[in-house]
Amino acid sequence: MSGNPTELRMVRALNQALADAMEADPTVVLMGEDIGLAGGPFNVTRGLQERFGERVIDTPISEAAITGAAVGAALSGLKPVVEIMFMDFVTLAMDQLVNQAAKAHFMFGGQARVPMVLRTPHGGGQSAGPQHSQCLEAWLAHVPGLKVVCPATPADAYGLLRAAIDDPNPVVVVENKALYAVKGPFAAPIAPVPIGKAxxxxxxxxxxxxxxxxxxxxxxxxxxxxxxxxxxxxxxxxxxxxxxxxxxxxxxxxxxxxxxxxxxxxxxxxxxxxxxxxxxxxxxxxxxxxxxxxxxxxxxxxxxxxxxxxxxxxxxxxxxxxxxxxxxxxxxxx
CATH class of the missing domain: 3.40.50.920 (Rossmann fold)
Known part of the structure; x- marks a missing residue:
């Protein structure tokens, strides 16, 4: 993507980051519930299945199965990007994420990597209630072996997601639902945002x-x-x-x-x-x-x-x- 400085909504910035990463690296695959034809619950993956075909995988409704398959795919040489529809449902994937993805590099003596990304929206403001509004990022930040990022602007959403996909270890990208429609400056090309830098x-x-x-x-x-x-x-x-x-x-x-x-x-x-x-x-x-x-x-x-x-x-x-x-x-x- 190139062009003059413009404004872009965060949802489109995330979509562009996924598209650019898939274009640049054929090992990047997307996995999640309704992310294909439906484009995901918030349209982040809209149009990507039409463009990249079987690399955008609509999965069964099982967060544990999705995350477990992603761990295996990452250990086998792919770079899976998993979407968990709401952060509340990451609870169902905690064993695979915390005990497998986060620990594999350590338990294999540094000989294995799990280059996977887990994307998930958090936050309230939509009257979605106690099972669709939680902010659980502190749980994941407590786990050795996981990195956790949370962008506030479209440019940072693009840059952090690209950095997460490039990282050789598992990264959780937390996206606030209230920000998907927010516009911000987006002067392409945007470089990856270093993880760990405020x-x-x-x-x-x-x-x-x-x-x-x-x-x-x-x-x-x-x-x-x-x-x-x-x-x-x-x-x-x-x-x-x-x-x-x-x-x-x-x-x-x-x-x-x-x-x-x-x-x-x-x-x-x-x-x-x-x-x-x-x-x-x-x-x-x-x-x-x-x-x-x-x-x-x-x-x-x-x-x-x-x-x-x-x-x-x-x-x-x-x-x-x-x-x-x-x-x-x-x-x-x-």
Whole structure:
């Protein structure tokens, strides 16, 4: 793909990344439920079966079977890209993903590789209820042998997915459903985004907000509200959750001396807890206020639109946390 700078929706950027990877490497194959003629539940794979034929495989409804077949295919020389329709259903593939894909390189003494990608959407905002809205990325980031990325922009969605496909080990690409329709700059050709490298989405001087995925956009919205109040925040988009870019995060904390970590997942035992602990250990001398976290309450996601809106963390929660950091109010997250 080449051309002048333009805008592209994230769903099209992901589709383009898959198409370009398949065009460049005949060992790349796609596997998943309804990804062929139907193009997947969110149209990410639309048109790819017509273009690449049997390399786009519609599978039975069995996440364990899909992931297990992908592990075997990867060990045999292919580069499978698996789609799990909703992140909630990754629970059914955990044995194959955690005990097989993540461990094979270690258990075979470095003589085997599992170059597979597992794509899966997470997040709420669609009144899909507690079994179709979960953000479970912290589970996977806890597993040695797995890499986990979560893009916030179409360009990063393309770049991270290409990097994941090129990686010789298993990578989980987490895509927030609320971002599929979001447009962003897309100046082709786009290089792969290095896994493990964050970006500064907005520079600021008063406080740092460390975040990823859809919460990047909510943090940017909060930045506008806070700027009107004379508070200038820096927004760090992690992009990669395992490994995460500790150096960029600590450098941001050293500039602003106040930090909040925000994610859509429930706050308890999440990505934010790991980063907060690291900052407290390695960046304590730079802090002028306690590290705060923003996340969802510890409960299943509600169905009702009003209840789900209250459940999901948003820009107002980031504003509240930053104001507490600045000594201008208290943040609550119950």
């Amino acid at each position: 970006r500064i989405a907005r520079e600021g001087r008063d406080a740092s907000v460390i975040t990823y995925g859809a919460m990047v956009h909510r943090a940017m919205e909060a930045a506008q509200t806070l700027a009107a109040q004379g508070i200038d925040i820096e927004v760090v988009d992690l992009r990669s959750l395992q490994p995460w870019d500790k150096q960029t995060v600590l450098a941001s904390v050293a500039r602003t001396h106040r930090v909040a970590i925000a994610h859509e997942a429930v706050m308890s035992f999440g990505i934010g807890a790991e980063i907060a602990a690291t900052i407290a250990h390695e960046g304590f001398d730079e802090l002028d206020a306690p590290v705060l976290r923003v996340g969802a309450p510890f409960m299943p996601s509600p169905f009702g639109t009003g209840l789900e809106g209250a459940f999901m963390p948003g820009a107002k929660d980031v504003v509240r946390a930053v104001r507490e950091l600045m000594g201008q109010g208290e943040a609550t997250n119950e």
